[in-house]
Amino acid sequence: MRVILITGKGGVGKTSLAAATALEAARRGHRTFLLSADPAHNLGDALDRRVGAGTVSLAPGLWAREVAVLDELDRSWSEIHTFLRGLLRESANPLIADELLTFPGLEELVALRAIREVEATGEFDCCVVDCAPTGATLRMLRFPDALRLFMDHFFEMKRKGVRAIRPLLERLHADGMVPDESVFDAVERLVADVDAVRRILIDGTRTSARLVVNPARLVVAETRRTFAYLSLYGIATDAVLVNRVLPEAASHGFFARWAEREREELEAIEASFPLPRLAVPLHEHELRGQADLASLGERVYAGRDPAELFTRSRPIRLEKQAGRTRLEIDLPGASKEELELVELGHEIVVRVRDMSRIVALPESVAGRRVERARLEAGVLVIEFA
Ligand SMILES: Nc1ncnc2c1ncn2[C@@H]1O[C@H](COP(=O)(O)OP(=O)(O)O)[C@@H](O)[C@H]1O
Numbered sequence: 001m002r003v004i005l006i007t008g009k010g011g012v013g014k015t016s017l018a019a020a021t022a023l024e025a026a027r028r029g030h031r032t033f034l035l036s037a038d039p040a041h042n043l044g045d046a047l048d049r050r051v052g053a054g055t056v057s058l059a060p061g062l063w064a065r066e067v068a069v070l071d072e073l074d075r076s077w078s079e080i081h082t083f084l085r086g087l088l089r090e091s092a093n094p095l096i097a098d099e100l101l102t103f104p105g106l107e108e109l110v111a112l113r114a115i116r117e118v119e120a121t122g123e124f125d126c127c128v129v130d131c132a133p134t135g136a137t138l139r140m141l142r143f144p145d146a147l148r149l150f151m152d153h154f155f156e157m158k159r160k161g162v163r164a165i166r167p168l169l170e171r172l173h174a175d176g177m178v179p180d181e182s183v184f185d186a187v188e189r190l191v192a193d194v195d196a197v198r199r200i201l202i203d204g205t206r207t208s209a210r211l212v213v214n215p216a217r218l219v220v221a222e223t224r225r226t227f228a229y230l231s232l233y234g235i236a237t238d239a240v241l242v243n244r245v246l247p248e249a250a251s252h253g254f255f256a257r258w259a260e261r262e263r264e265e266l267e268a269i270e271a272s273f274p275l276p277r278l279a280v281p282l283h284e285h286e287l288r289g290q291a292d293l294a295s296l297g298e299r300v301y302a303g304r305d306p307a308e309l310f311t312r313s314r315p316i317r318l319e320k321q322a323g324r325t326r327l328e329i330d331l332p333g334a335s336k337e338e339l340e341l342v343e344l345g346h347e348i349v350v351r352v353r354d355m356s357r358i359v360a361l362p363e364s365v366a367g368r369r370v371e372r373a374r375l376e377a378g379v380l381v382i383e384f385a
Pocket residue numbers: 009010011012013014015016017042046243244245280281282283284285286287288
């Protein structure tokens with residue numbers, strides 16, 4: 001099943017373009033599911049009809065639903081949550097309690113778990129996801145790392161027969177509490193879920209992100225960072241949807257100055273995103289209702305099939321060159337100053353500004369010393385001894 005993640009800053013047009021993409025995919029005969037994973041659902045508003053948490057049919061070959069994140073969260077998380085809350089009641093440190101109970105990124109991840117459910121039905125060719133604004137989506141990407149660190153401690157408790165629950169509990173001053181089997185089971189289920197979602201997301205043969213931008217300086221700057229972060233987490237981006245481009249007629253008269261500024265932004269977009277770009281004109285009225293969005297889809301994709309992979313990229317690659325193995329990570333737009341690398345035996349921590357990722361090294365290079373690392377035209381190249 002093809003998975004298309006429509007992402008971008010708040011208000012840029014994600015929901016409109018996600019719906020337009022799904023409508024056009026369905027019109028072309030793909031059995032399509034449109035998922036709203038943004039907790040601030042506005043799919044219903046865009047389509048001018050109720051959508052909600054149950055699946056609704058929108059058009060021939062097109063279904064949709066909004067993920068009710070809190071309900072879903074409760075379903076998978078309640079046992080773990082109850083245990084942690086009990087544990088933390090004994091603990092003196094409310095800061096740690098917060099950190100553990102909220103797990104930044106969990107909500108978004110639970111929302112994306114719905115992709116798996118759509119896939120599991122075997123009834124769809126294409127799933128279009130209206131994502132939460134970039135900040136939240138990126139938190140979600142970081143979640144598997146956070147979870148794994150937590151898990152390492154958690155399973156250690158289990159391994160040690162739960163008697164010597166040191167690492168986590170020491171921090172909490174609550175040695176007396178012991179999780180029972182159902183908590184371990186719940187944790188195992190969560191880990192399996194997270195891993196399955198992650199595997200779908202990093203499979204570049206079926207999943208791509210499409211970045212929605214507006215020709216406006218702040219939007220372009222933020223989206224450029226998002227593009228690098230998505231790569232860092234191994235998610236391929238296959239197109240940029242440039243939304244709210246002024247129509248030709250605006251190049252004279254009152255909007256002439258705007259049009260000029262916009263040209264500069266469009267150049268910046270071209271330079272920042274070496275990807276297929278699809279332009280979406282600014283409409284004279286709000287885009288609302290299915291008919292509007294369907295015709296938007298036809299115009300945006302202009303004869304192309306939205307379910308197509310517009311470009312094939314593997315943001316993280318292991319290459320062999322002259323007998324040497326190198327790990328390459330696309331980090332478009334990143335500069336040397338904002339990059340940091342830490343070796344941890346079988347893992348490398350790559351930090352780009354405020355986002356970091358623990359990259360588990362493949363068998364063939366795990367444990368080998370990093371000989372050289374450099375940034376080469378937006379690609380981090382790590383060479384092993
Ligand atoms: N190209 C466009 N022309 C005119 N209005 C647009 C365009 N793209 C989006 N809009 C309007 O902008 C508002 C925000 O769009 P929306 O798709 O909800 O953004 P997001 O989901 O990113 O917050 C909506 O009212 C939508 O109709």
